[in-house]
Amino acid sequence: MGSVKRLADEVARGLREVHPRLRKTVVNKLALAVGAMIEGQTPNTVELANLLPLDTERQDLREQWLRRLLKNPRLGPGMVIEPFARAELAKAASHGQTVLLSLDQTDLGDRMALLMVALRVGDRAIPLAWRAEEGAANLGFAGQQVVLEPLLAWAAVRGARAAIGGPVLSVGGPVRVAPSPGLELPAAPEEQRANGYRAGR
Structure with a gap:
């Protein structure tokens, strides 16, 4: 074999x-x-x-x-990875510690932009969710929101709020998103800020 x-x-x-x-x-x-x-x-x-x-x-x-x-x-990526992501988020927050999510964007030339959210575990990162779009451009807040929102559902926390570059999901303890250097973090639109979203480092 x-x-x-x-x-x-x-x-x-x-x-x-x-x-x-x-x-x-x-x-x-x-x-x-x-x-x-x-x-x-x-x-x-x-x-x-x-x-x-x-x-x-x-x-x-x-x-x-x-x-x-x-x-x-x-074989949608969210469907396949969801049970693994739920388990890792629960494990990371099992003792109420701060959970750090890395938000990283990569441009593949001028062909594609890839945004990924990963769970930081020591010096390593476990990918949890991602989004790819054609063209070389920052995906902006709308794209970041699409990637982050499934994590709220997977964490199964009522009233959890999301922010980029600040405290994000209450997954049994504080959770923070750490954007990669050079990733633009535009201000969230007013209606999104009203729903608990904000951007900033």
Whole structure:
């Protein structure tokens, strides 16, 4: 058994535990893709296709297999990661300590902007939510709000408020968002400030 298949088996076991209703074929395919990504340490789909333990040597069929998987409507990133994110947020706030979320944006040339929120754990970060848009531009407050709002639901805290660059989610204790250097933090519109959102360092 190859290393990708061994990794995929472990990933599939974890996915079945948190997503018991997800179709077995979808779980197994997603696990193979994740196993290939762990093994190759790359998100490049061409390289990942080469690592997949499939019964074909044709590169075009391998890439087609991966593209179809990534377009599967059952595999929205929020849906897949939600149970893991809920567990990590609960664990991080289990003793009432301050939870730090990192807000980071990366521009891939002039093709795409990626915004990610990650849970800081020591010197490492665990990605919890992200958003990608075409074009090289700061996603602004609206995009940041879309990424942050699911965390409120996952934290399951009544009356929790969000802010960027200040205290954010009350997940059993204070939670702060730390924006990456150079990330613009525009002032939230008046109606959003009225709903508990604000921006600032």
